[in-house]
Amino acid sequence: MKDLTEYTPPKVWTWDAENGGQFAKTNRPIAGATHDKPLPEGEHPFQLYSMATPNGVKVTMLFEELLEAGHEGAEYDAWLIRIGEGDQFGSGFVEINPNSKIPALVDRTGDAPQRVFESGAILLHLAEKFGAFLPKEPGRRTEALSWLFWQMGSAPYLGGGFGHFYAYAPEKFEYPINRFAMETKRQLDVLDRHLAEHEFMADEYSIADMAIWAWYGQLVLGRLYDAAEFLDVESYGHVMRWAKAIDARPAVRRGRMVNRSFGDPALQLHERHAAEDFETKTQDKIGG
Numbered sequence: 001m002k003d004l005t006e007y008t009p010p011k012v013w014t015w016d017a018e019n020g021g022q023f024a025k026t027n028r029p030i031a032g033a034t035h036d037k038p039l040p041e042g043e044h045p046f047q048l049y050s051m052a053t054p055n056g057v058k059v060t061m062l063f064e065e066l067l068e069a070g071h072e073g074a075e076y077d078a079w080l081i082r083i084g085e086g087d088q089f090g091s092g093f094v095e096i097n098p099n100s101k102i103p104a105l106v107d108r109t110g111d112a113p114q115r116v117f118e119s120g121a122i123l124l125h126l127a128e129k130f131g132a133f134l135p136k137e138p139g140r141r142t143e144a145l146s147w148l149f150w151q152m153g154s155a156p157y158l159g160g161g162f163g164h165f166y167a168y169a170p171e172k173f174e175y176p177i178n179r180f181a182m183e184t185k186r187q188l189d190v191l192d193r194h195l196a197e198h199e200f201m202a203d204e205y206s207i208a209d210m211a212i213w214a215w216y217g218q219l220v221l222g223r224l225y226d227a228a229e230f231l232d233v234e235s236y237g238h239v240m241r242w243a244k245a246i247d248a249r250p251a252v253r254r255g256r257m258v259n260r261s262f263g264d265p266a267l268q269l270h271e272r273h274a275a276e277d278f279e280t281k282t283q284d285k286i287g288g
Contacts, residue, residue: 015028015029022163022279026084026086027089030087031094031099032102033089033090033091033092033093034086034090035086035089035091035092036087036090036091037065037087037090037091037092037093038090038091038092039079039090039092039093039096040079041077042077042079042210042273043077043273044076044077044273045074045075045076045107045108045109046074046075046076046077046105046106046107046108046109047062047072047077047079047102047105047106047108048063048076048077048078048079048105048259049078049079049081049093049096049102049103049104049105049106049166050078050080050081050102050103050104050258050259051080051081051083051102051103051164051259051260051261052256052257052259052260052261052262053083053102054155054159054214054215054218054224055102055103055119055214056100056102056103056119056256056259057197057214057218057256058103058122058123058211058214059103059105059119059122059123059126059209059253060078060251060254060256060258060259061213061214061251061252061255061256062075062122062123062124062126062127062133062207062255063078063126063208063255063258064251064252064254064255064258065132065133065210065249065251065252066130066132066133067125067251067254067275068250068251069132070222071130071132073109073130074126074130075270077261077271077273077275078133078258078271078273079259079271080259080270080271080274081093081102081104081259082261083102086242087109088101088102095115096115097115097117098117099117100119101117101118103117103122104116104117105117105118105122105125107125107129109129118148118152119211120148120149120151120211121150121212121252122151122154123148123207123211124145124148124207127206127207129149133205133206133207133210134207135202135203135204135206135227136171136207140203140204143201143202143203143208143232144201144202144206144207144208145208147201147202147208147211147212148208148211149209150206150212151211151212151215151216152187154187154209155215155216157180157183157184157187158180158183158187158215158216158219159215161164161176161179161180161183161184162177162180162181162183162184162191162227163224163225163227165177165180166180166181166225166227166230167225167226167227181230183221183234184231185231187216188216188219188220188231188233188236188239189214189236191212191236191238191239191242192236192237192238192239193238195238195239195242196238196242198241200242205246209242209246210225213246213247213252216239216243216246217229217239217242217243217246218243219233220233220236220239220240220243220245221243236287255279257269257278258272259271259272260262262280
């Protein structure tokens with residue numbers, strides 16, 4: 001497919017709110033709240049406000065892994081933020097994340113509530129607080145952090161780049177799809193070469209694996225953008241081995257469900273307030 005329509009940028013760009021695309025309403029060129037909406041609060045030390053996109057899944061994976069490992073202080077309430085309906089622009093959410101992106105966390109374990117935003121910051125905050133899922137040996141800790149920040153810098157090319165132009169843009173054009181498909185495959189090759197020599201990203205399972213798996217693991221498992229065949233993900237055998245191993249973990253299966261409001265209803269838990277919610281959930285209990 002050849003794109004024969006050349007776009008000439010205007011001298012001054014202006015926002016067209018009706019520019020189309022599946023997620024056109026989730027972004028705008030200004031910050032701040034659009035409406036007053038306080039956030040709900042539960043009884044647990046941690047209050048998570050999120051949705052089960054890859055960035056949200058990272059954090060619920062970690063919470064469920066912490067609880068699975070016996071860290072009872074990691075109990076949390078998870079509240080669904082429906083980004084398609086603009087919940088991220090409510091006054092309560094903007095107060096804890098001025099960037100209006102999920103996930104956002106309030107940690108009430110200290111003398112005063114502490115907000116934490118950006119998924120990588122939340123992962124690091126919790127790993128350090130509980131002394132878990134971050135290697136203690138200095139070299140491996142540094143390796144884990146390098147891969148954690150690799151994910152933070154790389155995934156926008158996968159999501160906002162490849163995913164947007166391949167799956168969500170109102171029109172498909174050859175150049176951006178080719179550009180970001182090439183970069184996504186390069187990133188998969190980076191991971192595949194590393195995982196050929198390592199079981200996990202920093203040898204032991206860590207927040208680096210959780211962050212990367214939420215994006216790249218789910219991509220190769222066929223859960224993102226319906227692009228597995230297009231990207232020939234089966235050719236990345238070491239990534240596939242790693243992705244399947246993490247996917248089989250019970251805490252990961254639970255973490256994928258939390259704040260999920262799309263896809264298979266059996267995999268949706270709109271809100272999470274107790275471990276029993278996974279066993280007794282009904283649409284009435286979890287918010288319809």
